[in-house]
Amino acid sequence: MTDDVVTDLLAFLGASPTPFHAVDQGRRRLEAAGFRRLDETDRWDRLPPGAYYVTSSGSNLVAFALPAPEHRTRFCIVGAHTDSPNLRLKPNPEYVAEGYAQLGVEVYGGVLLNSWLDRDLGLAGRVLIKGERGIENRLVRLDRPVLRVPQLAIHLDREVNDKGLILNRQDHLAPVIGLAGGAASLTQIIADVAGVAVDRVLGHELMLFDLLPPALGGWANELIFSARLDNLAMCHAAVSAISPLGPLGRAASEAIAVIALFDHEEVGSASAAGAASAVLPRILERLVPDREAFHQACAGSSCVSADMSHAVHPNYASRHEPRHKPHINGGPVIKTNVQQRYATTPATAAMFAELCREEDVPVQHYAHRTDLACGSTIGPITSTLLGIPTVDVGNPMLSMHSAREMAGSRDPALMTRVLTRYLRG
Numbered sequence: 001m002t003d004d005v006v007t008d009l010l011a012f013l014g015a016s017p018t019p020f021h022a023v024d025q026g027r028r029r030l031e032a033a034g035f036r037r038l039d040e041t042d043r044w045d046r047l048p049p050g051a052y053y054v055t056s057s058g059s060n061l062v063a064f065a066l067p068a069p070e071h072r073t074r075f076c077i078v079g080a081h082t083d084s085p086n087l088r089l090k091p092n093p094e095y096v097a098e099g100y101a102q103l104g105v106e107v108y109g110g111v112l113l114n115s116w117l118d119r120d121l122g123l124a125g126r127v128l129i130k131g132e133r134g135i136e137n138r139l140v141r142l143d144r145p146v147l148r149v150p151q152l153a154i155h156l157d158r159e160v161n162d163k164g165l166i167l168n169r170q171d172h173l174a175p176v177i178g179l180a181g182g183a184a185s186l187t188q189i190i191a192d193v194a195g196v197a198v199d200r201v202l203g204h205e206l207m208l209f210d211l212l213p214p215a216l217g218g219w220a221n222e223l224i225f226s227a228r229l230d231n232l233a234m235c236h237a238a239v240s241a242i243s244p245l246g247p248l249g250r251a252a253s254e255a256i257a258v259i260a261l262f263d264h265e266e267v268g269s270a271s272a273a274g275a276a277s278a279v280l281p282r283i284l285e286r287l288v289p290d291r292e293a294f295h296q297a298c299a300g301s302s303c304v305s306a307d308m309s310h311a312v313h314p315n316y317a318s319r320h321e322p323r324h325k326p327h328i329n330g331g332p333v334i335k336t337n338v339q340q341r342y343a344t345t346p347a348t349a350a351m352f353a354e355l356c357r358e359e360d361v362p363v364q365h366y367a368h369r370t371d372l373a374c375g376s377t378i379g380p381i382t383s384t385l386l387g388i389p390t391v392d393v394g395n396p397m398l399s400m401h402s403a404r405e406m407a408g409s410r411d412p413a414l415m416t417r418v419l420t421r422y423l424r425g
């Protein structure tokens, strides 16, 4: 059942407890495939054909394969997001309550709050260090169960199973990091993990993560159980799909293949690293420096917004639109919503379905129940910003936004195949 794509996806998920780690993992894979890093502060107006990537903030990643100038006539873009809902430390997180040392957290995105209770949690993110040449960002990862958000005993909450669990975000989610007086200061812990003296730690951007590693599951290993499948599974598919266009394979391309992995989708995409920023339009413009040629290229371009999709839930089948119930391992899902919560148009849906047919990959369709509010993706945002027709797609999954999600182990290879075909132009 396992294939190389799934094996590498599990490694990618396990190595990426935060968006910063995910970008680092993507960057490593791209470099191994022959992609070269570009600096946005350099001149790009005479970029020779080749494969390049940019990461402007450490939490987003844009990679592209540039053919010879005369072939830079349109863009084939795959978009995805690097962030996942989770719990993140506040700037001054440390406090003591009832003899426990605790850390104050903020809720990032649409977290299924209950899923973070009673788990063995580590701490990861990036730390600002005073370095030899100014301020440096350093990735850190504390890989042991130092934290836990303990649930209230049923004896003190007798109605929880019948009336449901209500969690106050300020009062009920602060993890315990030990008993008061027992734990080192957070700055000391961070300094130790980063391997620097305490006085060199200038700041931090840290989040909690579940220590349980990603795993194949189900009787026949047909499932994947992991944190952050939404949306690192699609980041992985995008990176895998553009990798063959590193210098050796690039000659086959008749278009500029682009992948854009953005941060902050789960909180609305409005940030310098998010899909609503000028980052992608600015980069695309620099790849076709002649202004008229750039507008011509945009007019002939397309975009695939890849974000995980809902599979039908066997215990809650009535929550799904009766004729749009995607199944795990049933292949990529095309998502449509007339309110434009998804950017798909009939034409872009047909384009993607044709790619699937050419690759002998089954395709499924998703529409939300009309009486439920629909989620969204980066698709409508980038298609508005760029004026480029977009299709919203994703692999089917359950438990979306839980600390531990679930998807199929056959779907990753299918999506990767279709995106690879798409990026070949």
Ligand SMILES: [Zn+2]
Binding pocket: 081, 230, 231, 265, 307, 308
């Ligand atoms: Zn998502």
